Amino acid sequence: MLQRRELAAFRKQLLAWFKQYKRDLPWRRTKDPYRTWLSEIMLQQTRVAAVIPYYERFLERFPDVHALATAPQEEVLRLWSGLGYYSRARNLQRAAQEIVARHDGAFPRTEKEALALPGIGSYTAAAILSIAYGAKHAVLDGNVARVLARIFAVRGDLRDARRWQSLQESADALLAPGSPSDWNQAMMELGATLCTPQSPQCLLCPVTKFCQARKLGLADSIPARRKKRATENIVLAAAVLLDPRGRTLLLPPPTLSKAKATHEQISILVSKLWHFPTIAVRIDPTGELRTRLHEILPASMTKQSLQLEPLPIARHAVTYRAITLRPFRVTMAQLPRIAGAKIIPLADVASPSAHAISNLTRKAARAALAGPAALAARA
Ligand code: SF4
CATH class of the missing domain: 1.10.340.30 (Hypothetical protein; domain 2)
Structure with a gap:
């Protein structure tokens, strides 16, 4: 001292x-x-x-x-x-x-x-x-x-x-x-x-x-470096539903009490805010996301196979998690009415502070606005 x-x-x-x-x-x-x-x-x-x-x-x-x-x-x-x-x-x-x-x-x-x-x-x-x-x-x-x-x-x-x-x-x-x-x-x-x-x-x-x-002569070596927690790599797939008026559908903030184990992780990753239908991918992003959409959309809308168009991939980091987000555009003549969900212009989701959404969701919205053309341009 x-x-x-x-x-x-x-x-x-x-x-x-x-x-x-x-x-x-x-x-x-x-x-x-x-x-x-x-x-x-x-x-x-x-x-x-x-x-x-x-x-x-x-x-x-x-x-x-x-x-x-x-x-x-x-x-x-x-x-x-x-x-x-x-x-x-x-x-x-x-x-x-x-x-x-x-x-x-x-x-x-x-x-x-x-x-x-x-x-x-x-x-x-x-x-x-x-x-x-x-x-x-x-x-x-x-x-x-x-x-x-x-x-x-x-x-x-x-x-x-x-x-x-x-x-x-x-x-x-x-x-x-x-x-x-x-x-x-x-x-x-x-x-x-x-x-x-x-x-x-x-x-x-x-x-x-x-x-x-x-x-x-220790100014550069104090404090001792801490061991970093190993990075957890996560792949998510999100469905950006889109109607001819440029509107999309967001699901409400998930409540953990209702969430099943598989959806609990999603709840954390979307920061318990409004979000696109999203899944944590195990093997097949398109197939697993399609299954999730079949769970949440009315049966009348899934009689015909849903077309999932891949959009540019987005990267996101939350503490020790490195997230690869694979958004898909799903064009529909009419968006479904789902209890608690909201339908808003896609451009609003992409802009800051328009709604209570996380940066992860905003990145998916921006990818959707760029569209599949941006993906083709990168190829
Ligand atoms: S307090 Fe920090 S900046 Fe100041 S002399 Fe020590 S190591 Fe350098």
Whole structure:
């Protein structure tokens, strides 16, 4: 740990650097707990540049916790569409409803109450309480852990429970008690901009003289690389039904309680949102997708063999899953009426934020708009 004098100098230098070089981000222009909370949830696993337009659109539609709590879930998911990790949006709204019901519409001020809300873990609670209320909680996420591990030359897997606990203790000890909000943001900013996973920019770093990893020539090798989970390759086939008016059919978000085991995976892969009829392919995409269509379409529409025209293949990644999506166009004189399903223009499915759909479904829609001609052109 740093001695008292060093600690004071460390804090002073990092805070001065942050004051001078911090990025101008929309959520830094406010201390409103609702906005801070929203930004912290959107920033989980997502780049700043991707979050900014979503953050602004979301606030236009839901300017406060009451607007979010009372909105239809479909509308919340629509505004989140394309940002990924949709459980964040569902939890955000459930938390908004709890805040209205139990906390009079104000984000709670204690860590215990914050942690009791859906979607709030110790990092998020510390970030919101320190930034919005100036509470003395030190944040520890991947970025901050990397900075601390380098400053104190911590070797080994940082996510090991005891090591993580010890990093939290280091973060608590470093926290500048007079300015927890700026302090936490400065630590995160350092990790995001200079002390990056690869090629840290030590020459520009405001705390380089305190950094053990830099002194030992270990800045590039700390933290130790984690073993990556093996990639799971999945092939999906989706049917884009199309009528002469350019409209298509989307099935409603699957409910897991109703889903059979084989459809459970689909439910996860379409992020429990609106989707085309989709199957996980075992051997034969066309035959298996045709069987699925026979299950869901009225018998009168499947008397004649359905023509499945292959469309350009799309690739998609969700955490450790690498998905190959094989869309097929099925042209029909009339789209079937299926309970719960909706019929909308295909172009709407392809455009961002028009409906609560995942990027995977949007890619299938774009392939269908490009049409089989695009496939022939690639051949
Ligand atoms: S000196 Fe380099 S490794 Fe150390 S904290 Fe600064 S950027 Fe990170």
